[in-house]
Amino acid sequence: MNEEQSNSSTKRLVKILVIVGIGIPVLVELMTLFNLINVQIFEDEEDVNGQDSNVADVRGFGEGDTLFADQETAVLIDQLRVKVSTQEWRFVLGLTSVDSISQDKLQIQVDSLILQSDKVLMSNDSNIWKFQQLVPAQAYGEWILPNGDIPTKLFISMYQGAAADSTYQISQEVPLEKIPVRYNQE
Amino acid sequence: MHIHKFEQFWIKLSFVLxxxxxATVVYGFVAMDLKVIGDHATIDPQNLEDTPFGNPGVREVTRNGQTEYEVYVQTIQFAFNPGTAQPIEVPVDTRVTFYVTSPDVLHGFDVAGTNLNxxxxxxxxxxxxxxxxEVREYGIVCNEYCGPAHHVMEGKIKVVPKSEFDISNLVE
Amino acid sequence: MTFLHKYPKAAKVAKANFIVAFIALAIGGLFGFVQALHRTNVFRGFINSGEYYTLLTGHGVLLALIFTTFFIAGLFVWGVTRSLDREPENLTFTWSWFWLMTIGLVMATVAILGGLVPDSSIRAAVLYTFYPPLQAHPMFYIGLALVLIGSWMAGADWFWSYRKWRADNPNERIPILTFMTLFTMLMWYVCTIGLALEVVGLLIPWSLGWVTEIEPLLPRTLFWFFGHAVVYFWLLPAYYVWYAILPKLSGGRLFSDSMTRIVFVIFLLLSTPVGYHHQYADAGISVGFKFYAMATTLLLLLPSLITLFTVVASMEHGARQRGGKGYLKWIGKLPWDSPAFVGCAFAGIMFAAGGFSGMINASMNINLLIHNTIWVPGHFHLTVGTAVALTFMAITYWLLPQLTGRKLKHKTLALIQPYAWFLGMTLMSNAMHRAGLAGVPRRTAEPEYMGFDFEPIFGTMAEMKWQIAIGGTILTISLILFLWVVVASWLAGEKSDKPVDDHIPEPLSGVEHTPAILDNMKLWFTLALVLVVLAYAFPLWEMVADGIFSPGALPRPS
Structure with missing residues (x-):
């Protein structure tokens, strides 16, 4: 009696397993076969459409581009790179001021970095995230990234004016183009 | 030895297959000009400077009275040079010969979705x-693991109409 | 009386090998699950993309090299002992190869997992093909060398048993289980020449800094000297199960003893001189030698097609013994409720599918469309990932009771397991093949590019990614079921004198019909070496003629 019961329940289980475990695979493969044949016979020369829309048209900033271009204190991105070694991923940003202006009153600060993984690296006043006093007209900063991640956007602010009350601040959102990623041979 | 007659038939069928x-492969080779890469030349990977790879890019050459192009590509960790910083631009319907080598580690050079690989x-x-x-853009993928940033290594080939091909981008 | 009671010493050795194999399977399988979710961008929270390659190395080494080698060792200990009716000749020797392999495995694993420790200098993110100039910690290469030496000693152990048996039985034919073991090991000796030269001759001195430069093509070529035959080293034990045990599981007898032997002889001859078919896209090897490798590769289709015939014929015989009728109706009479049978049968079906995509891989110029795309892992998850792995899991359900003297527990879960594997693998592998046709590369943490999109022939990239992730998840569940059944049966299965029916009936066409020349191991081994020399002597000579380490590249840490 018990034996019979377990026998019939095994039979039912096998039935379900065969339907799910063999039926779905057979279905998937038949669909693939059908689609392959379909494409070969009926769509031999697909129109070259839609291929141009593969890249979003918002052009990002890259090396050689100018920040704050509409200001009198425009700065040039002269280095933009991710240096990779086995131990760490490092983001390198170098800026040069374009015109000689009253440099002693200029401060540029990277407020935050948006990464590919949507993580945000926030700035913090006491660390290297701040470009101060573009006196030799050049500044350079490095950030350790989470391993494997790449910045896609920067938020940069420019402060002008020595006294706190007269500070004049502009912020710019800087979407980045594909940053060169190179092996760090240090 | 005893071989069942069905089995004999099966073995014959296997040989036909x-x-x-x-034959399919040979037909591709001979009739469709689908070749594989062979033994071309060796090069000192630490001294590419003095070779054409020292100045990578697209060159114009004349062969049998025809204008053709040669593309010298260096694959480095983690970029194609040229290809990544700027696309490799070549004209449509023209013979293009690629020369690819690497100064550091193994890489792949795969024009995605094609047999240029x-x-x-x-x-x-x-x-x-x-x-x-055809006139279109192709992506180039590094398809051999080359280090921690392998997955960002990509490039582009831009095939343009002959009339729009800009010879000022050629290298000497 | 089962194996444990007749041969307690050998049972202990086999069990030890299985324990290591299953631990490697558990860890490697877990890594595979993480990869399936990470690559498809379904979930990237376990690891970052830099660490992906460490996991990928672990997945490849632990499953393809460690799980297989240890399981095969256990299986062969069982088969040789049983078919020669002898315990191992010298247990000190037997345990020393086991422990040597285990120490090697631990060294290699520590080197790999070191990559997950921040700022660790012990790293080996070089994947299981470890192509230089990417360099791993020396411990990785030394560990692999120890596993290799251990496997050679294991082979010697079985030849030792065979010689002793031969002295007592001068006129007997080699029993089929031992025959298959010895020919697999002969093939292993031929192909591991390449690996030994590469690892011991080139990579260990280089990773220790004794030489600074290395020529990348030479070790790569030596790796593939070994690298394709190794897939037959995994596959032949699965064939061993299909030939020797599967007919019994389906209620019948092996169809032909002589065909079985012929198949193993062909594999010994042709497994190694095919290595260039992994190098069709390599510069530095002439087209002629690639063509020779291709012809040899396609000839290897023959033994697999014969196997298909013999296995199906044996199964049909079994089904008819069980009352099966008609041209195809007999299939329904097969024991679809026996986990061991179902696993082996599915493994065979998947191997046929994998064989077809393998033909594309083998066809030189067609191969370039899918070389190094995700098509390739799609292919070998059918072959090694199912034909081999699922066979090993399935036969465990039959072997474990013999080795432990305990009945299998949780038979329902054990039955669900192979069906789940078949379903999961179909989903995953189908999508991998299709994505490969669009050019999606293998071995990458993030197959998404900023400058272009892949254009699938049909379907969408998103749909394929989900299919891979879902398939991978089902496979993981199946793996957990397997491990659960094994652990539960091993620890708490009901003790029994006869926990499973372990009788193996004689073949339909027996050894008396088999030509004696097939058992001539010296002849076939020599011929195999000659074919290897024909394939490899000249290209290797060309590579080393300008200096073994030249043109040399500098090492890069991995």
Missing amino acids: IAFFI TMAIPGQVAKFTTIFP
Whole structure:
């Protein structure tokens, strides 16, 4: 009696397993076969459409581009790179001021970095995230990234004016183009 | 030895199948000009400067009275040079010969979705010729693991109409 | 009386090998699950993309090299002992190869997992093909060398048993289980020449800094000297199960003893001189030698097609013994409720599918469309990932009771397991093949590019990614079921004198019909070496003629 019961329940289980475990695979493969044949016979020369829309048209900033271009204190991105070694991923940003202006009153600060993984690296006043006093007209900063991640956007602010009350601040959102990623041979 | 007659039939059928596969490949080689990369040249991977790879890019050459192009590509960790910083631009319907090598580690050079696919091995020069039949852009993928940022290594080929091909981008 | 009671010493050795194999399977399988979710961008929270390659190395080494080698060792200990009716000749020797392999495995694993420790200098993110100039910690290469030496000693152990048996039985034919073991090991000796030269001759001195430069093509070529035959080293034990045990599981007898032997002889001859078919896209090897490798590869289709015939014929015989009728109706009479049978049968079906995509891989110029795309892992998850792995899991359900003297527990879960594997693998592998046709590369943490999109022939990239992730998840569940059944049966299965029916009936066409020349191991081994020399002597000579380490590249840490 018990034996019979377990026998019939095994039979039912096998039935379900065969339907799910063999039926779905057979279905998937038949669909693939059908689609392959379909494409070969009926769509031999697909129109070259839609291929141009593969890249979003918002052009990002890259090396050689100018920040704050509409200001009198425009700065040039002269280095933009991710240096990779086995131990760490490092983001390198170098800026040069374009015109000689009253440099002693200029401060540029990277407020935050948006990464590919949507993580945000926030700035913090006491660390290297701040470009101060573009006196030799050049500044350079490095950030350790989470391993494997790449910045896609920067938020940069420019402060002008020595006294706190007269500070004049502009912020710019800087979407980045594909940053060169190179092996760090240090 | 005893071989069942069905089994004998099956073995004969197997040989026919094998011969068919080999014939397919040979047909591709001979009739469709689908070749694989062979033994071209070795090169010192630490001294590419003095070779054409020292100045990578697209060159114009004349062969049998025809204008053709040669593309010298260095694959480095983690970029194609040229290809990544700026696309490799070539004209449509023209013979283009690629020369690919690597100064550091193994890379792949795969034009995605096509059969232009080669390994870039330090010390070896891979050479292959093709004609791009249509005006469009192709992605280049590094398809051999080359280090921690392998997955960002990509490039682009831009096939343009002959009339729009800009010879000022050629290298000497 | 089962195996444990007749041969307690050998049972202990086999069990030890299985324990290591299953631990490697558990860890490697877990890594595979993480990869399936990470690559498809379904979930990237376990690891970052830099660490992906460490996991990928672990997945490849632990499953393809460690799980297989240890399981095969256990299986062969069982088969040789049983078919020669002898315990191992010298247990000190037997345990020393086991421990040597285990020490090697631990060294290699520590080197790999070191990559997950921040700022660790012990790293080996070089994947299981470890192509230089990417360099791993020396411990990785030394560990692999120890596993290799251990496996050679294991082979010697079985030849030792065979010689002793031969002295007592001068006129007997080699029993089929031992025959298959010895020919697999002969093939292993031929192909591991390449690996030994590469690892011991080139990579260990280089990773220790004794030489600074290395020529990348030479070790790569030596790796593939070994690298394709190794897939037959995994596959032949699965064939061993299909030939020797599967007919019994389906209620019948092996169809032909002589065909079985012929198949193993062909594999010994042709497994190694095919290595260039992994190098079709390499510069530095002439087209002629690639062509020779292709012809040899396609000839290897023959033994697999014969196997298909013999296995199906044996199964049909079994089904008819069980009352099966008609041209195809007999299939329904097969024991679809026996986990061991179902696993082996599915493994065979998947191997046929994998064989077809393998023909594309083998066809030189067609191969370039999918070389190094995700098509390739799609292919070998059918072959090694199912034909081999699922066979090993399935036969465990039959072997474990013999080795432990305990009945299998949780038979329902054990039955669900192979069905789940078949379903999961179909989903995953189908999508991998299709994505490969669009050019999606293998071995990458993030197959998404900023400058272009892949254009699938049909379907969408998103749909394929989900299919891979879902398939991978089902496979993981199946693996957990397997491990659960094994652990539960091992620890708490009901003790029994006869926990499973372990009788193996004689073949339909027996050894008396088999030509004696097939058992001539010296002849076939020599011929195999000659074919290897024909394939490899000249290209290797060309590579080393300008200096073994030249044209040399500098090492890069991995």
